[in-house]
Amino acid sequence: MTTMTMEPRRLGRPRDTTRDAEILQAAREELAERGYERMTMAAVAARAGAGKATVYRRWASKAELVIDAVACTADAALTLEKVPDTGSLSGDLRALRALKHHDEGVWLAMAGLVSELPHAPELASVVHDRLVRPRVGLVRGLLERAARRGELMPGINLDLLATVPPAMIAYRLLVSGEPLDTDFLVRLSDEIFMPLATGVAVPQPVG
Amino acid sequence: MTTMTMEPRRLGRPRDTTRDAEILQAAREELAERGYERMTMAAVAARAGAGKATVYRRWASKAELVIDAVACTADAALTLEKVPDTGSLSGDLRALRALKHHDEGVWLAMAGLVSELPHAPELASVVHDRLVRPRVGLVRGLLERAARRGELMPGINLDLLATVPPAMIAYRLLVSGEPLDTDFLVRLSDEIFMPLATGVAVPQPVG
DNA sequence: GAGTTCTGGAACCGATAAGTTCCGTAAACG
DNA sequence: CGTTTACGGAACTTATCGGTTCCAGAACTC
16 A cells, blocks of 8 residues: 555545446446447446546546446445345355345456457456355355354365355356346356255255 | 359369468467457468458458357367267266366467457357257257266256356356366266266265 | 636547559459 | 469458447536
8 A cells, every 4th residue: 555645635626536436337347338439438447437637537448447347336235244144054155145236246347358358367366256255255255154163064065065056146147148136146056066066965845 | 042043163273272271270279378359360371471451352341250150160069979988977078178178279369259248249159059058958969868868866856957167168268267187077067067977976985 | 716626518639440443463364 | 375263372342240439428526
């Protein structure tokens, strides 16, 4: 961090700091709708009801704006604390699903960034730290809860297992293009994740 | 298909049909290296040792060239027949891994297209039919082999299960950016896919 | 009020790339 | 041969977009 110098009360009209968040939000929306390359600074400014000059006074380039827009997504992020401890892994997953609808937009923004990641290391780093890792970490946190309860199959590797739900969700949204409906999320839990974590095959529903 | 009229032997120098495949191959390579938006027609032509006019005489636009380039990837695709029936699912997966190194480029091309899919339905359809479905279908074919041998847990849903390996591979290459090394592929088989398919937890390696 | 900085909006600049045209040459026809 | 079409290569047109600059007005300090 920089040294905490109190700003010496600049001259002239003060910058309207409320615009920052509105511009970042507009950037995220344009990003999710159009992707990095198709998103234009003019469209971001227009969506925020701002002029391009106002945007460029805050961020030096499109790349920096996008990096910041991604970096500031954290406020809306799910954290482990927000998922109640229901006493069982399957219960926790059900609780997580109930909160999950806040999350789809993040993966849509991901879709617009995937093609960019190999060519923009700094962006890749931010995406990884703020979008990917928190989601894998959340799953891992639930697994560790379950481990403390003794629900997990002994000797299982949590790192690989924790990537399974994010991978399945990303695949569905980015590659196969299908919606993230409840049916899919339930089956992801019941048929894939729970059996892997506990080593116990869940009885299949009778047709 | 169009009516099979024999071409009435056009006047002038005949078109060099060997250039078609070379241009498509150049397009695939540029696509994998740069992604859809960064790929330029000039670069494709140069890589194929051709002029832009030669490219545009064959394809009316960049979009059509890319669609065709993806559609013609099938020749190099793995098919179920190429994976020997080793008598067990885990053996088949080992055999598949031995062939797999032909396949990474396809997912890299995917990475360059992901951001484009929501805005180009025709491209999305071709990508789905030629890249995604064959790979899911291959896994599904191996599962059906295993089912005939009685290796599978009864009542399991093959459709969802068959998407797990493609999803994990896509996630690793597109999202997390890690390499598709042997260690990962082995653990994907042993710790994720086999337990899910057979319902039998594989003993973990002793540390 | 004078001076300064911010605001949205619009005009502007420069680069990049899709797509077209033209060149000189090569390869087919009659 | 002459005509026609394809070839690689380069010049060209056109449109878009990142980024800058200017404007008239607003909001602040002194």
